[in-house]
Amino acid sequence: MLANVCTGAIKGIEGFAVSVEVDIAPGMPTLAVVGLPDAEVRESKERVVAAVRNSGFDFPTKRITVNLSPAELRKSGTQFDLPIALGILAASEQLSPDAAAKIKDLLVLGELALDGSLRPCAGVLPMLISCKKLGKTAVIPPQNVLEGQVSGAPFITPHTLKELAGYLEGKLTLQDVKLSYVPQEEESPVAELDFSEVKGQALAKRALEIAAAGGHNVLMIGLPGTGKSMLAKRFPGILPPLTQEESLEITKIYSICNLMGKSRLLTRRPFRDPHHTISDVALIGGGSTPRPGEVSLAHNGVLFLDEFAEFSRSSLEVLREPLENGRVTISRAKETVSYPARFTLIAAMNPCPCGHLGDPIKPCTCSPMQVNRYKSRISGPLLDRIDLTVNLNPVKYSDWNKKSEGETSAQIRERVLKAREIQRNRFKNSATTANAFMTAKEIKEFCLLPVGADAILETAMRKFGLSARSLDKILKTARTIADLDGKENIEVNHLVEVMQYRPLDRKGVADI
Incomplete structure (x- = not known):
């Protein structure tokens, strides 16, 4: 039968x-x-x-x-x-x-x-x-x-x-x-980490504010103990809340990976921080039976890669597709699957393997060959996909000993939400959700250059060898800074501020 x-x-x-x-x-x-x-x-x-x-x-x-x-x-x-x-x-x-x-x-x-x-x-x-x-x-x-x-x-x-x-x-x-379902008691919320606890590092805080407002990727470079990880862990606290559609999309991914736990619907942006020994498949997804990787688990959230240059070269290179397209496509002989992977990358690294290159007190023990090999793990095309790069200097005692606290996460988040609201109205008739994801057509429409900006960008492109992608990144980031300032159009000072967050364009990875 x-x-x-x-x-x-x-x-x-x-x-x-x-x-x-x-x-x-x-x-x-x-x-x-x-x-x-x-x-x-x-x-x-x-x-x-x-x-x-x-x-x-x-x-x-x-x-x-x-x-x-x-x-x-x-x-x-x-x-x-x-x-x-x-x-x-x-x-x-x-x-x-x-x-x-x-x-x-x-x-x-x-x-x-x-x-x-x-x-x-x-x-x-x-x-x-x-x-x-x-x-x-x-x-x-x-x-x-x-x-x-x-x-x-x-x-x-x-x-x-x-x-x-x-x-x-x-x-x-x-x-x-039918199960007589009784909702479990909510777990006590984890104490929020606040930006006011970070001493000094005003430039890095500003870079992360811009990143949160426009969905931009950030690379922080600095000596050990300068606060790179501390800043990254506080970054989710200034991000805008999830929309219902974003929340449902994340929940579906976590359901497939059997990571739901006690959650009915995931309402917080994910924060994933894999160890630098992670394999390519675990990071990007795949396997004989394709499964989502860390980049998909970070969808609509944050992927924090600490010790960025310690990741294998192959692991870093697989990030290029999701950073560019917001999706990961995995092909096998009998099937092809696609996972969403639209995340904000926060990367942190030391200037050299021992961490003391440029330290005025502790001498660097690395040979020039070791330093070059360490930095060469991060390729030019990957750096080209990072919008903001900031160098962190050691915290001064006067900053560490300040009695007054700096801006709180709530204050920064308020400005971020206002900028995101501007972007929501700007892109209400398209699939774009933030400035970092603008298409070429949208860049041309919404990133009009002020008088005199053409000469600045042309000089920068000729002098520093900027790629077309780098110029697009500069315009997108300048658009976000203008949104934070409440300006309708990009101004020259916005472009100037962007340029200070792109030191690698001026030096190159071998000189950082």
């Missing part, structure tokens, strides 16, 4: 419907799963056999064929356990005809334990969102209830396979099956 159960799968960050077709025929007892299943799906056979038997049902001793359609798309994840088990029960006529008919109205997702209980699976949120148009009621594990609530799709949460069968047979009501 043949049975059909609807379930879901993931491609990129979007879900798609999968039809689980189960056929039971006379022959040698086997259970074959076809339709491009990966290792997780192939292993489901053993879990399904044990779960069916331990739930009080008979496992058919016949030839069982399970087809996952559409067969040309790769299937991964553990959510296929429950629909396969349910299909076997329906095809073996262990469910009544009325119960089997109800299956057509369900979208079934869930991993099975050997005792038949349901365990959580990854990617429930994007699968429910994408499959809402099917008009089906979802069946999800109790641990995935938060994602079900965010999706807005109707769902039930049975605890076991036997419980779900009882609901289909009419022996249990929907209220009996």
